Amino acid sequence: MSWYLKVIKNYVNFRDRARRKEYWMFTLVNALIALGIFVIEMLAGIDGWLYGLYSLFVFLPSFAVAIRRLHDTGRSGWWILISLIPIVGAIVILVFMCLEGESQSNKWGQNPKFGGGYL
Template sequence: MWIIRTYIDTFRKFDDFGGRANRAEFRNFSIVSSVIQLCFPAIGVLSPVGCLLENVFSLVLLVPAVSPVVRRLHDTGTNGWLVLPGLVPFLNFLILCLLFFYYSDPYNNGYGLPPNRQAKESVPARKQV
């Protein structure tokens, strides 16, 4: 169920284009979104409502799907504006795919702390008694 929890957390951060997202967050969001999108044609075969639901889900997912892509590019140390050439079919698709699966920058970069260190450093250290 951690995949669904990660998906929901990423969906809640749909308006955050400034942070960083590790590979697991990006991968889980992409997998769950793809599985949901693949279920709609099966529903469409059974009832005409499936096509409508697929279109509504695609519109709802438009902005939240771009946010983890931009944050993933920030995690690799590249600019989030590289998403724009990727919108042109086949122009920048291969480069973007390689950057999505590239290792995270282990150090601080212009976009903040690495996602794994953010969680550790956001919790205050315990005081010794």
């Protein structure tokens, strides 16, 4: 949960780097919360507005952590636009998110795995 809160707190940080663990833990907790909201909506008979509010709440943090993850692999945040290409774009982004980050400092900062990055 601390990784999730770390991403939420840094929701407008588009300039640093994010480890794989930070990205994937955020994604896991985000998916579990979304699933919980979906189940609550189904049981309560609500027609999706609660999930819509949550999606709006996590849109910017999700976008920012994806860009920081791309920075960790040595790519510009503009690579996120490749996800607009159906199927192929999603596969490319998935591969990028799974790749190990650069072990040295790059133009977006120090390796966050070894103490670099933000709080």
